[in-house]
Amino acid sequence: MSLELTKKQQKMYDGEFGEGVQIAMEILVALGKIYNARSMIPITSVQVAGVSYKTIGDAGLEFIKEMRDKGAKVRVPAFLNPAGMDREQWEKMGVPAHFARKQMEIFDIYESMGINPTYTCTPYLIGIRPKIGEHVAWAESSAVSFANSVLGARTNREGGPSALAAAICGITPNYGLHLDENRIANKVVIIDESIKLEDRADYGLLGLKIGKLAKGSYPAFENLPKEHDEDKLKYLGAAMAASGSVPLFFARGITPEYCVSEDAERIEIGKSELEELKERISTDLIVDLISTGCPHASIKEIEEIAEMLNNGKRLKTKLWICCARQIKNMADEKGYTKIIEDAGGRIVADTCMVVSPIEQMGFKKTAVNSGKATKYLPTMCKQEIAFDRLGKLIENCTEEKNHGD
Numbered sequence: 243m244s245l246e247l248t249k250k251q252q253k254m255y256d257g258e259f260g261e262g263v264q265i266a267m268e269i270l271v272a273l274g275k276i277y278n279a280r281s282m283i284p285i286t287s288v289q290v291a292g293v294s295y296k297t298i299g300d301a302g303l304e305f306i307k308e309m310r311d312k313g314a315k316v317r318v319p320a321f322l323n324p325a326g327m328d329r330e331q332w333e334k335m336g337v338p339a340h341f342a343r344k345q346m347e348i349f350d351i352y353e354s355m356g357i358n359p360t361y362t363c364t365p366y367l368i369g370i371r372p373k374i375g376e377h378v379a380w381a382e383s384s385a386v387s388f389a390n391s392v393l394g395a396r397t398n399r400e401g402g403p404s405a406l407a408a409a410i411c412g413i414t415p416n417y418g419l420h421l422d423e424n425r426i427a428n429k430v431v432i433i434d435e436s437i438k439l440e441d442r443a444d445y446g447l448l449g450l451k452i453g454k455l456a457k458g459s460y461p462a463f464e465n466l467p468k469e470h471d472e473d474k475l476k477y478l479g480a481a482m483a484a485s486g487s488v489p490l491f492f493a494r495g496i497t498p499e500y501c502v503s504e505d506a507e508r509i510e511i512g513k514s515e516l517e518e519l520k521e522r523i524s525t526d527l528i529v530d531l532i533s534t535g536c537p538h539a540s541i542k543e544i545e546e547i548a549e550m551l552n553n554g555k556r557l558k559t560k561l562w563i564c565c566a567r568q569i570k571n572m573a574d575e576k577g578y579t580k581i582i583e584d585a586g587g588r589i590v591a592d593t594c595m596v597v598s599p600i601e602q603m604g605f606k607k608t609a610v611n612s613g614k615a616t617k618y619l620p621t622m623c624k625q626e627i628a629f630d631r632l633g634k635l636i637e638n639c640t641e642e643k644n645h646g647d
């Protein structure tokens with residue numbers, strides 16, 4: 243089986259569209275050959291990852307600089323994953339100046355290639371919502387899960403270079419989750435009735451458990467609550483992607499094109515299994531940061547936090563709510579930012595607790611309500627972690643304001 247290119251694609255590969263496009267095509271062709279793709283497929287959008295200086299380092303910076311210098315520009319709508327810092331608040335937040343300089347260079351390079359500076363892992367919360375069956379090339383694992391499983395779009399999980407290459411060429415190799423035959427569940431999850439999935443953190447916990455059991459396969463949830471709360475689904479998918487590299491799950495009544503193999507293995511999840519897991523990852527740690535918005539927070543989540551803090555109480559611990567810049571702008575307009583800042587918290591845009599250099603900013607112990615964050619904070623940020631529902635975390639870290647505050 244060989245990979246066939248159209249005449250235009252062949253010209254791109256041969257360098258007729260410039261050196262930047264040629265390098266991008268070489269990446270895509272190499273990928274296509276590895277996965278036995280027979281052709282390339284046009285895509286309608288690309289989420290480019292590899293934006294934080296913390297994750298790409300100098301080697302990644304050199305690569306994107308080279309692409310820019312060779313004239314690479316994106317051909318399809320493309321947008322960026324979170325960076326290593328909030329562009330407006332980085333100094334106040336204590337981001338080291340040498341890190342900020344490198345990060346700003348990355349901002350400039352990507353933007354000069356025509357990539358939309360969204361800096362978010364929840365593009366679907368700011369209007370980027372591909373339709374059922376639409377082919378896209380997204381890179382961040384929780385966004386990939388959401389696009390495939392909730393929106394019914396089709397994407398493999400792209401790496402940094404392959405996503406950038408796809409954006410430059412407007413195509414991706416046609417394999418994996420772009421193909422009908424691969425979009426089928428091979429494990430069926432039955433959740434015991436005694437399990438109450440009420441809070442986003444509950445979905446993150448369930449996701450951690452199922453991701454581990456699914457081990458890269460595609461699980462189907464037979465009896466997930468059918469309420470269409472996208473925030474809960476994003477916490478579920480993000481945790482499964484983190485613990486088991488799951489890029490697609492099916493939820494009956496939610497996922498378009500719900501499809502389960504006849505010989506799918508059955509996984510039954512009982513209450514005690516989730517309780518044991520929670521016990522293992524939750525601690526009574528006195529933390530120096532509470533961080534939420536992994537994946538990036540919606541305006542609804544921020545509204546709820548503002549309600550929790552609009553009670554004359556003050557946070558004893560720093561609180562970061564990570565979100566897209568557009569969502570922060572909405573929170574500013576609605577007055578939520580002021581309430582949160584008055585209580586001692588901060589809405590952080592363009593970045594998140596994992597891809598910012600929090601370990602260089604004096605944080606050692608972080609509390610989260612995200613299953614995904616419990617996987618990455620210890621390894622990527624050297625954090626000890628506490629995990630719980632956000633309401634509980636905030637309640638434990640607030641005190642009455644002194645008169646005159």
Ligand code: F3S
Nearest residue numbers: 363536537538594596
């Ligand atoms: Fe998004 Fe950062 Fe979590 S990129 S999914 S908030 S680790």
